[in-house]
Amino acid sequence: MKLRGIELRRIGIPLVGPFRTSFGTQNDRDVLLLKAVTDDAEGWGECVAMAEPSYSPEVLASETAVLKDWFLPTLAGERGQAALGAHGAHAVTQLLHPFKGHRMAKAALEMAILDAELRAEGRSFGRELGGVRETVPSGVSVGIFDTIPQLLDVVGGYLAEGYVRIKLKIEPGWDIEPVRAVRERFGDDLLLQVDANTAYTLRDARHLAKLDDFDLLLIEQPLEEEDVVGHADLAKIVKTPICLDESIVSAQTAAAAIRLEACSIINIKPGRVGGYLESVKIHDLAQAHGLAVWCGGMLETGIGRAANMALASLPGFTLPGDVSASSRFFHTDITEPFVLEDGHIRVPTGPGLGVTPIPEILEEFTTSVEFIEL
Template identity: 75%
Template sequence: MKLKIEPGWDLEPVRAVREMFGDDLLLQVDANASYSLTDAPRLARLDDFDLLLIEQPLADDDLVQHAQLARRLRTPICLDESIDSAAQAAAAITLGACSIINIKPGRVGGYLEARRIHDLCRAHGVPVWCGGMMETGIGRAANIALAALPGFTLPGDTSGSSRYFATDLTPPFELSEGHLAVPAGPGIGVDPLPEVLSEVTVSTEWITS
């Protein structure tokens, strides 16, 4: 379970969820860069709740302060918006700015760069997980394949199609006991549904050589 937090809405909701669901629940929080380093004492109080991670607590362009914060927390820091390339991931790992990385292919420029970040993190023993950005079934299929790589050892937030779309561009992805099956077909493993694609297409252009 992931909770969004911000100054003034953090300790109380986390405490309530932990008390309701118990210590066995994998619980993480996402701050979306809403804190500053002066909030370190309050963020340190989240250590009491045995969180899986705290995601992007500080500004996305400040790896140095994330490294300072990491030394003051027991809770692992995960970087999201700060990581837009393998080079940035390498800098974050070297500085000690994080111990977990969220890889979003759409944010880092595609699947080749996402694979580079995965390989880098795996070589350094840094767990990764795959974040989604409301993709249709086309992007969702590729994300699931990415998340099946061996370095992705933490739960991702790619969900079933029906969470976002009444009708997807591909056959729907359905959760089974919290898991999504990796498509086994050629390419990305799925094909668009022709009738759905036709219905939502607003223009077509053929390019010939």
């Protein structure tokens, strides 16, 4: 495979409504898309970095810069082109290993090249990653609201649409009572979990233990991402299973968390861990140790959403993920929209990602575009 160049395209898409978490409120999504152009096909990747360093230290400006200044020149060199020709997208991780961090940029680049490779060979993303399901169960992430009645109305609407699991964002001052209200309104059979996005400290352990009364699937990332030992201590105090998100940035960090018994569930976000191939390694590691995994979301467009569907079809993804329909976040997606069917979403089966941007919609949302020839 000969990589001819990479297109870097910024797009801006308004959300259907404000999405509030413990680290801020989003009203639109600023996205960096990559298009890999090879001799045989074109492939798409999506960088999930945000505009500001709230969820992650990686931001769109930094990822764009490192792609242009370091990653793409590395792939363009003689060694890079030879490795890509021999091993395709599987060479990306090794080629970029000398560069620390910037996993979201690495993931987007790997994704675009893998998509191009698989399109040329007529193979699907799901097949390449090891998927075994035609559809995946769909959960929905519900943000923080000003009042509990607002929250209940929104949750009721999502359940009416058919979502099979509800995840509530929580923070200090918005935790026990919202969870209690949702559980009382919608019953004990509702699959319910919470996500703190690092909003608490170990000093809050006794308070977090009050969530044990509500039979939750899990509490996601209650403490700071670096505090893996704190999560291990918290797991001895609360009965609700601990799930790690921000703390897991590689298979290596997942192995450490598992050894410390800091979690019993892992949320795998491909952008956060450096790509879909690294995500499969974490999936396999978790399976070997008897841990459940599920696929998280980063407000992806249809490009990233398609790849997440493929990943979530692997056998170890035993909990519903944040693989919601396109309409959860966007009035208009840049691909054909993903839709909810009896609580599930169908995994694309076409070559590569199985979806491509709709040209006129892509142009409507584009704010800048640059092609870098290699």
